[in-house]
Amino acid sequence: MTKTLNFKQELTAAFGQPISENPTQVMVEAAYRHHNLDWRYLTIEVGPDELEAAVNGAKAMGFRGFNCTIPHKVKVIEYLDGLGESAALMGAVNCVVRKNGEWIGENTDGKGFVSSLRELTDPKGQNVVIFGAGGAARAIGVEVALAGASKITIVNRSIERGEELAALLDEKLPVSAHFEAWDKTFVIPDRTGVLINATSIGLFPGVEARLDFDLESLSSDTVVADVIPNPPSTNLVRDARARGCKVIDGLGMLVNQGVIGIKHWTGVDPDPAVMRAALEKVFS
Numbered sequence: 001m002t003k004t005l006n007f008k009q010e011l012t013a014a015f016g017q018p019i020s021e022n023p024t025q026v027m028v029e030a031a032y033r034h035h036n037l038d039w040r041y042l043t044i045e046v047g048p049d050e051l052e053a054a055v056n057g058a059k060a061m062g063f064r065g066f067n068c069t070i071p072h073k074v075k076v077i078e079y080l081d082g083l084g085e086s087a088a089l090m091g092a093v094n095c096v097v098r099k100n101g102e103w104i105g106e107n108t109d110g111k112g113f114v115s116s117l118r119e120l121t122d123p124k125g126q127n128v129v130i131f132g133a134g135g136a137a138r139a140i141g142v143e144v145a146l147a148g149a150s151k152i153t154i155v156n157r158s159i160e161r162g163e164e165l166a167a168l169l170d171e172k173l174p175v176s177a178h179f180e181a182w183d184k185t186f187v188i189p190d191r192t193g194v195l196i197n198a199t200s201i202g203l204f205p206g207v208e209a210r211l212d213f214d215l216e217s218l219s220s221d222t223v224v225a226d227v228i229p230n231p232p233s234t235n236l237v238r239d240a241r242a243r244g245c246k247v248i249d250g251l252g253m254l255v256n257q258g259v260i261g262i263k264h265w266t267g268v269d270p271d272p273a274v275m276r277a278a279l280e281k282v283f284s
């Protein structure tokens with residue numbers, strides 16, 4: 001039997017600026033190859049003034065979906081037909097999916113984080129401390145609350161952003177949340193189950209930076225998570241391991257949000273180990 005030849009690949013992409021150091025393509029295309037999917041994932045530089053044209057271009061060229069990163073996660077909503085539940089709560093989209101001819105915005109960042117957290121601990125009933133109040137902190141806060149955390153403390157440098165996120169979580173989600181200004185060395189409260197860095201401290205090229213908290217107050221029973229994917233071995237990751245804590249690095253979140261995105265686009269549940277191995281190879 002002759003097989004019909006097909007030279008048209010299914011297209012997915014990342015739109016952002018800056019984008020050239022974003023490693024998502026490596027892990028997504030590793031999954032496509034591993035699962036015999038004739039799909040591509042393109043890394044495309046799109047500036048703020050070009051987002052509408054880029055989204056219209058993706059629609060015109062029949063893309064199956066795309067990721068949005070800095071600075072498009074909020075603005076892209078204007079060009080979509082609908083939002084998933086957590087994207088609506090967060091007011092931010094990182095993954096756009098073509099579903100039955102409609103373009104739906106999802107947020108997989110927080111869900112990816114919670115899947116990697118669950119590999120070490122169940123967030124249900126836990127006291128959680130989150131450093132940061134930007135897009136990553138918002139996505140993580142919403143999903144950790146939906147996963148049943150009992151208390152969330154938002155620690156942030158700018159007061160307005162921190163108070164706004166704590167209020168959103170406290171008022172709209174089944175969790176008790178409050179804000180603490182980060183104007184001095186932070187002392188980790190007793191019985192903190194999970195401590196998360198959701199700031200950009202530690203991101204390349206600022207790899208020497210450290211979060212300003214009292215390392216002596218970190219208990220070895222606390223699970224520590226860092227969102228920084230590049231480099232994955234941040235000072236926080238190393239310091240927490242040295243204290244005997246279980247640790248999740250930024251590749252865990254990156255891989256797991258990618259797993260959820262690929263499932264949305266292709267219907268296939270990709271193998272996270274293949275994706276992580278591809279990332280580790282480029283970062284080694």
Ligand code: NDP
Nearest residue numbers: 132133134135136157158161199200203227229250253254
């Ligand atoms: P935003 O710009 O929205 O927020 C940045 C946050 O970091 C703010 O809370 C900001 O505080 C804080 N911050 C930055 N520099 C400092 C500093 N020197 N001291 C104290 N606080 C600081 O960024 P995002 O939330 O979108 O991204 C944050 C990080 O998360 C990035 O490094 C990104 O790479 C990572 N990320 C990782 C993902 C993954 O899959 N691993 C997914 C998404 C993001 P303030 O409000 O005071 O400015």
